[in-house]
Amino acid sequence: MTPKTAIALLAAGVLAPAAPSWAEGAPPLDTRTAQSDLPLTGPRAAMHLLYAGLSFELDPERHYLNGNGQYQVQAREDLARLEFDLDPRFRVYSIRLEGAELAANQWSSTDGVLTIALPKGLKAGYTTLVQIAWDGSPHEAINPPWEGGIVWSETDDGQPWIATAVQGEGCDLFWPCIDHSSQGIDALDLVVTVPKGLVAAGNGRLIGTQDNGDTTSFTWQARNPSNYGVTLQVGPYELAKRSYESRFGNTIPLMFWHLPGKAEGANRLLGELEGQIAFMEDRFGPYPFGDEKVGVAETPHLGMEHQTINAYGNGYQLEANGHDWLLQHEFAHEWFANQLRPTSANDMWLAEGITTWTQPLYLAHTRGQEFYDAEMRSNRERVWSRVPLVPPEGELPDYNDREALWGDDIYFKGSWIIHTLRSLVGDEVLFPAITRLTYDTDDPRPGSIRPINRTTEDFRAILEEMSGQDLEWFFDAYLYKADLPRLVAARKGSQLELEWQTSSALPFVMPVEVQVGDEVRTVDMAGGRGRLDLGSADRDYALDPANRILKYDAAVEAAQNGKSAD
Structure with missing residues (x-):
């Protein structure tokens, strides 16, 4: 997710009253649906999604979504039923199991949980195929991306411009899923059908398009997407693209879906991405999704790190430091959020803190140490330390709590913790440790990279092994206690x-x-x-x-x- 710069802080209501709602009068979210990473219990803990085929048909005029999902579910232990998270505002109108339609009394969708009875059960290690059809008007974002949902917007000339941003609330805002950071999908097919003249930019690789007359369907295919990284980004897009020759020997497609008239800005930012790839690959390791693409889509909200199709809404601003901070931040998330994934929201600082630290690090690379120091000093003024950065076991953090301000600390306190670690263990330990944390190997290579879930204690263990130091005192004071030393x-x-x-x-x-x-x-x-x-x-x-x-x-x-x- 994006860090709150001064402008973003104002928009989010941290330094000023909250910005006007994007969805005035929208019904509030169900309590369960509003929070990702609720404890994994029952069938949700024992299900693994080997495959999801998601089809969405969007009606911008009615703010309406019709969805169909096919899931290959593997049981980690014996199951008598399946459970998916899904916003109860949706109507579930059909469920098939192994192709057979289930009777209405064999499933229920209440209180944010879709429960499906398995007539014959499912033994551990076995799989089943379930098809779910749902429709309705999804929750509209109040202040995206920090208070998320779907954004039904329009371009200056009145054309539909649609985006999703659901990190804090989760994937169940618009499709049935297991809404927990530790859960993902091995393979995804995503079909998005939109009114003719619009383009749906998606995760992974574009497999094809289909002209349906009044509508167009776009089919995307992705491997190992995170749940909240699955996105709908739709507009009257044009495409700017080029190829990048990686230091690791592979060729990476770079693609920027932009609104008409923005080709110059989009091509300039593609040039910036080339420098950022070179920097990130040199410091940490290969771009994790080079077999798919580096993708960016212009959106009506500020931004979000959707895997291989990052949302960009910074307006192509020219900045005195010579690069677009938002583009750089979201792109760094491909390493730290999409490749290295926090096991739960309690470890979210690993993604946001390391990513935020790459921003001054990149400034040092492009402009010199003075810029690094200035950016770190700016970050220091946004460290609040009112609550622990890693909440106690069993407690879920509130990203939008304006008193605790944990949602700021995961960025800025997190970046300062990495900065302080750097002085303690040295670059010769810190950078290789981050590489191992991110890839689970010291020598990552394109073609063999898969996302990995990590905890704060995983990071500590790696650092201790590589430095030979006991770092419990460091982690306890900075991560598990609220106040600063x-x-x-x-x-x-x-x-x-x-x-x-x-x-x-x-x-x-x-x-x-x-x-x-x-x-x-x-x-x-x-x-x-x-x-x-x-x-x-x-x-x-x-x-x-x-x-x-x-x-x-x-x-x-x-x-x-x-x-x-x-």
């Missing part, structure tokens, strides 16, 4: 005494750099305490002069509270 300094004559204070029971042993005159010294903080001889009682010093450590800052807190620091 405080560095307390006391001067006794020429002696500078330093102490870390955290709410963790473990000593926080982060070394501290101290600048004394022209010299920078490193103070070992064994047990959370350290001492440095300054040489004289009146000698000036500066703590952490390169701003490498995420820590409590009274000036930042005062600014966040709208006051000046004392």
Whole structure:
């Protein structure tokens, strides 16, 4: 998802009243449907979707969707029924099992759960084919992408312009699925039928189009899509495209579906994507979906990292740093969200934090260290630390909680945690560790890459193995506790005494750099305490002069509270 820049923060209501609703008067979401990653229990925990064939017919005038899904379901354990998540505002009007129509009393769709009885049961390891037909008016997004749903918009000349953005709420906003980050689909066929003159840009590879007279059907095929990454992006699109020769020897199609009259901006951004691919592949590993495409579609909302077809709504703005921040952010999500997938929303910082950190990292690559430092300082002012970044087991975070602001911290505190890790373990550990975290191998190659689910503890284990350090103290203080470490300094004559204070029971042993005159010294903080001889009682010093450590800052807190620091 997109980070909240100053403009986006205003739109989301963090720094100002909430923006006008995209769907004024829309009925509220069912409580269950409104939240992804509810605990996996019962059949939802024992089902694996080997294949989904999804067909959607969109009626922009009525804001209506007719859907049909064919699923090959494999049982991980013996099953007496199947369960899918689905917004109860939809009417389910037909279900077939192995081609046979089920009677109405063999299934039910209530309270956000579609339950299908299996007359003969399904043994562990076996598969069955189920077909579901549904229709209705899907939930309309209130403030996409942060409060998601479907967007029924229009271009300046009045043509339909449609998009979905459902990360926080989940795939069940418009199709039956298992709405949990740990669940995916091995293979997807996606058919989108739209009024003639419109184009449906989709996940994966375009297999073909069919002229139906008044409508056109677009058939897409994708491997291993994430649930929330399955998307509908429709408009009177034109296509800008080119090919990219990867350092790994494969050729990657680059495609940008843009509105008429935007070809110049789209082609400029395709040029930027070439530089971003080169950078990301050099730092982390091969583009994960090179066998399909790098895809972008212009959308009426700001953006979203839909797998191989990222939403872009930044208006082709020219920026002083020389590249489009939104394009870069969403593209980096192909590595960190679509390839490396958080196991649940509780580990969402892995996707958003690492992705946000790639933005200053890319600026350092293209413009120099000064730009990296400036971007990190800007990010620091958006770290709130009011709640743990990784919520306790059994608790689900609220992305849009304006008090807790966890939805900000997963971006900006997450990026600063990676920045601080970099100073602790060094580039020689951090970059290979991120590669292993992302691909589950130290030497990823095109053709053998498949998405992987990861947890915060997976990252810690990899870092500990590769660095030889015990990092429990670091992860406990930064990820599982809300408040930031405080560095307390006391001067006794020429002696500078330093102490870390955290709410963790473990000593926080982060070394501290101290600048004394022209010299920078490193103070070992064994047990959370350290001492440095300054040489004289009146000698000036500066703590952490390169701003490498995420820590409590009274000036930042005062600014966040709208006051000046004392």
